[in-house]
Amino acid sequence: MPAETHALLSIDQHLALTQTLYREARLLDEERYADWLELLADDVHYRMPLTARRFRADRSAALAEGPGYVFDDDKGRLGLRVQRLESGLVWAEDPRNRVRRIVSNVEIYRAETDGEATVHSVIEVHRSRIDAQQRRLTAGRTDLWRLEGGSWRLVQRLIQFDHPVVIDSNLNVFF
């Protein structure tokens, strides 16, 4: 992620980017994956690291080799995930699960490069699955968005997942 500034965008750009975040959430809720992919820059890097609960005083950096991640995707891999979801053969999503994404605590700052913005947000993903099953997943996000042809596109997303144990039997969802 680029170094953080606290310079604000113009109010028009700020508004447009905020609206883009909400629109992105709705596109995903509505399973409009092709439209969602359009919001992503061609060089997008979308990742969610794996973490372990460690003591604050613990200085033993890496006990195992490399920390790993839940998502570490470029546009091609995100496309693979979408192809799977749109194959009509993912039985766990049929009938469809109802999903609502709530995006909040949005902070938007100018990035170091002109036409780019750093965006902090919190996302809450509510999944309503079979029978009475409800799942609520939360994460913090740090994004880099870029103005391309008058529209904001997602270039980087670092997702800090709040659950040391994933409390659902699948993560067929984007954050």
Next chain:
Amino acid sequence: MTDYAGLVSAAGAMQRRQMYADPAVYEQELERIFGRCWLFLVHESQIPQPGDFFRTFMGEDDVLVVRQKDRSIKAFLNTCTHRGNRLCRADRGNAKAFACNYHGWAFGADGALVNVPLEKDAYFSEIDKSRFGLVEVEQVASYKGLVFGCFDRGAPSLADYLGDMKWYLDVWLDALPGGSVLLGEAQKVEIPTNWKLPVENVCGDGYHLGWAHAGAMKAVQSMDFSGFTVGNASVDLEGGLSIAGLNGHSLLATLDGVSGYSFYPDNGDIMRWLEANRPTVIERLGRVRGEKFWGSQLNFTIFPNLQFLPGLNWFRVYHPKGPGRIEQWTWAMAEQAMPEAIKQRILDNQLLTFGPAGLFDNDDGDNLAACTEQSRGWRTRQMDVYTNMAQGHSGRRPGLPGDIAVGVVSEHNQRYFYRRWQEHMAAADWRAVPQYNLNSLHAAEGLAHAG
């Protein structure tokens, strides 16, 4: 008294659904399976330095595994001996001592109680600290990097427990100098399933691949799934084997020496590495294992709850959390001798396919959960489920230990898993648990000739 062992019949080919949901059955499992068997704790590579610790579970018992000053490994119940509080709240790390949050009792890495606050003022220096050390897991032992613990002093040694499965295990654990390694952080997922169902899904169920994972297979066309077609329309299983009859442990194996890595896109670098190292493996393990097994897709099951798949390269343990719930812990696995670039590819591919958001993993959870849920109803729990596919179609193969069925779609391995479960549930202690390593001597002799 409930006849728990009677929940399996016809040599493992039929199970009463009650065994997936009944709390009384589960209680008996905690005692007779998780309280009795050798359970995987940690890979030695995860706690390399003295003071390195790893928090895990044996059944529902919270356990702290700690590397000692002399580099040996001990395991303790993760509970303060004073008032029972959880002692360590971190997943892993390095620590000189563990102090309880509640009253500050502190224990050394060797489990000894080293500090009691107000020892002089409140205890009048009358407490015998040597009596209040952490409770040690009765037996801890390693097999080529894998560390296991056992609560039962009467259990056979780890080597005997693994039996002839060791001959197959060495295909991953001892193929090259340096052995094996686990990569990355633990990937932890909670699934509302009975613990036996994911084990059976992996130990023998090649049947579900083409159907349950149809969506993923369609998306990932570049991955060659060794003859499986999208939708299970047909399967070509030439050369695959289901191997069981080894103290409840089992193996699914293709025998081409390469198909384990056929799932990797652009796998030229891995194939070149395999072929460059194959002569060394043949020298160490002989031709059968070096040519046929090493590099193949292999599904290993160590009874009761450890599974790993060289090839797809995931390593997994299932911790039971009640009759209808588990925590599934997964790592990527590799051989230590692999170049860093290949290790990184393995971690990457494992997480893409079988991680918490894995393209294939995400097809399994709901099936396992629903098989559990549909065993709870008053009427459904009286029903049976079946693992009777290709029953009676197994036997000896010269040079290979075990009772072996052709193909990786057969339910042969599930039958031996349930048969082992039944043997443990029926036995009052280890003396009543039969040990069997079928075709053992033939295997050793056959290998000598084949090699």
